[in-house]
Amino acid sequence: xxxxxxxxxxxxxxxxxxxxxxxxxxxxxxxxxxxxxxxxxxxxxxxxxxxxxxxxxxxxxxxxxxxxxxxxxxxxxxxxxxxxxxxxxxxxxxxxxxxxxxxxxxxxxxxxxxxxxxxxxxxxxxxxxxxxxxxxxxxxxxxxxxxxxxxxxxxxxxxxxxxxxxxxxxxxxxxxxxxxxxxxxxxxxxxxxxxxxxxxxxxxxxxxxxxxxxxxx
Numbered sequence: 001x002x003x004x005x006x007x008x009x010x011x012x013x014x015x016x017x018x019x020x021x022x023x024x025x026x027x028x029x030x031x032x033x034x035x036x037x038x039x040x041x042x043x044x045x046x047x048x049x050x051x052x053x054x055x056x057x058x059x060x061x062x063x064x065x066x067x068x069x070x071x072x073x074x075x076x077x078x079x080x081x082x083x084x085x086x087x088x089x090x091x092x093x094x095x096x097x098x099x100x101x102x103x104x105x106x107x108x109x110x111x112x113x114x115x116x117x118x119x120x121x122x123x124x125x126x127x128x129x130x131x132x133x134x135x136x137x138x139x140x141x142x143x144x145x146x147x148x149x150x151x152x153x154x155x156x157x158x159x160x161x162x163x164x165x166x167x168x169x170x171x172x173x174x175x176x177x178x179x180x181x182x183x184x185x186x187x188x189x190x191x192x193x194x195x196x197x198x199x200x201x202x203x204x205x206x207x208x209x210x211x212x213x214x215x216x217x
Contacts, residue, residue, distance in 0.1 A: 061136050064098040076114040086132040089124045
């Protein structure tokens with residue numbers, strides 16, 4: 001066998017091998033659709049996979065059992081809200097809201113690790129305690145407490161403690177259009193649209209108008 005024939009046969013073998021490899025190549029799916037196992041579940045099956053959803057209202061008075069079932073961060077927010085809203089101490093909260101001894105409540109919040117982050121007042125004033133007890137009784141009797149909305153410091157930036165935007169009045173003043181006292185303009189024709197806009201700017205106000213026309217030709 002000549003060298004030329006050997007090279008030719010080897011070249012043919014290599015090309016056949018490449019052809020077989022290409023035939024067995026996995027190119028993947030041409031579809032752009034991406035599916036997930038959950039796509040084939042029924043609505044009931046998907047809802048069964050969801051966890052329980054709980055919500056907490058910082059302006060309600062919860063029992064001790066309900067308080068213990070709160071996540072730790074919600075417990076801290078709840079106690080902080082009562083302290084800031086009514087200016088009452090932990091002993092008053094324990095006695096009036098939870099109906100248990102203050103020492104036990106203190107132990108729980110110490111174990112939770114947030115007792116030092118709440119600024120408890122040194123002493124609860126009588127007027128604050130009376131307002132606190134009045135709201136507790138009103139809510140438990142199905143009535144509306146005097147103060148129904150209160151947002152603790154830092155929990156909702158941009159809002160005051162009554163749920164109103166702090167910058168709403170400021171923005172309304174800053175964004176209010178300035179009162180125009182004097183206006184002058186020039187144009188090369190009588191622009192009636194401009195005149196109507198100017199008329200609207202001064203609507204309801206006593207004004208004096210002076211028109212000067214110059215022939216430039």
